[in-house]
């Protein structure tokens with residue numbers, strides 16, 4: 001596969017034969033976190049990455065976002081080879097092309113909601129599109145909370161600020177790490193609905209790591225990792241189909257899925 005293929009316009013991000021190991025073979029402590037993973041992420045789609053704890057979900061996302069270097073293999077975002085970038089290029093890539101949403105919101109506590117939403121654009125000295133800001137603020141329902149600090153907002157509201165911040169910059173791809181992990185079921189549904197709308201109405205591309213089958217059912221595609229490999233690749237699976245996959249995969253996982261469904265019921 002050559003670089004031209006890697007910059008195919010329908011593909012936002014691509015991993016080719018990605019391997020990530022930790023520790024060393026000599027001491028017998030080597031962990032293979034990613035075991036020859038190849039995957040494409042299409043533009044304008046929401047992909048959920050699921051799998052048991054330790055299966056490599058965060059490692060895959062961190063390698064895709066240039067937060068971690070693969071041991072071997074290549075990563076491309078918008079045809080640019082992330083795995084070959086130096087620190088300065090990686091910083092630029094993350095500023096201009098990648099958005100992040102974390103489980104713990106990661107807002108700046110001393111700034112208002114509005115200032116948090118606009119911060120990435122301010123930092124990269126990019127112009128602020130006020131019409132787009134208004135649209136994003138209305139969609140996430142934060143109009144009357146814009147001057148509130150994070151401590152004056154509920155968890156769900158804080159995560160909506162974080163979503164607005166990611167979407168405001170119109171990045172090529174948003175990587176979301178357990179975005180609903182700290183939210184109750186009502187706030188989760190709001191955040192997920194908003195993320196899905198940003199994909200379907202505005203062509204945003206989202207890659208989301210989640211343990212929650214309900215959250216994954218909002219995605220257009222669900223990838224399942226096990227022991228560092230992609231073992232399932234599902235197109236628009238329903239909630240029940242996702243639950244079935246986990247109940248097929250041993251007692252531990254079916255237990256986790258059942259707990260989750262009970263918690264969200």
Ligand SMILES: Nc1ncnc2c1ncn2[C@@H]1O[C@H](COP(=O)(O)OP(=O)(O)OP(=O)(O)O)[C@@H](O)[C@H]1O
Nearest residue numbers: 022023031033051052053054055056057058059060
């Ligand atoms: N910095 C590190 N040093 C050593 N081993 C690591 C490191 N980071 C991850 N690992 C190991 O790599 C494997 C994959 O970890 P990873 O965090 O990607 O899994 P995960 O699927 O995201 O797990 P979880 O759902 O628990 O967050 C695990 O066995 C983990 O212990």
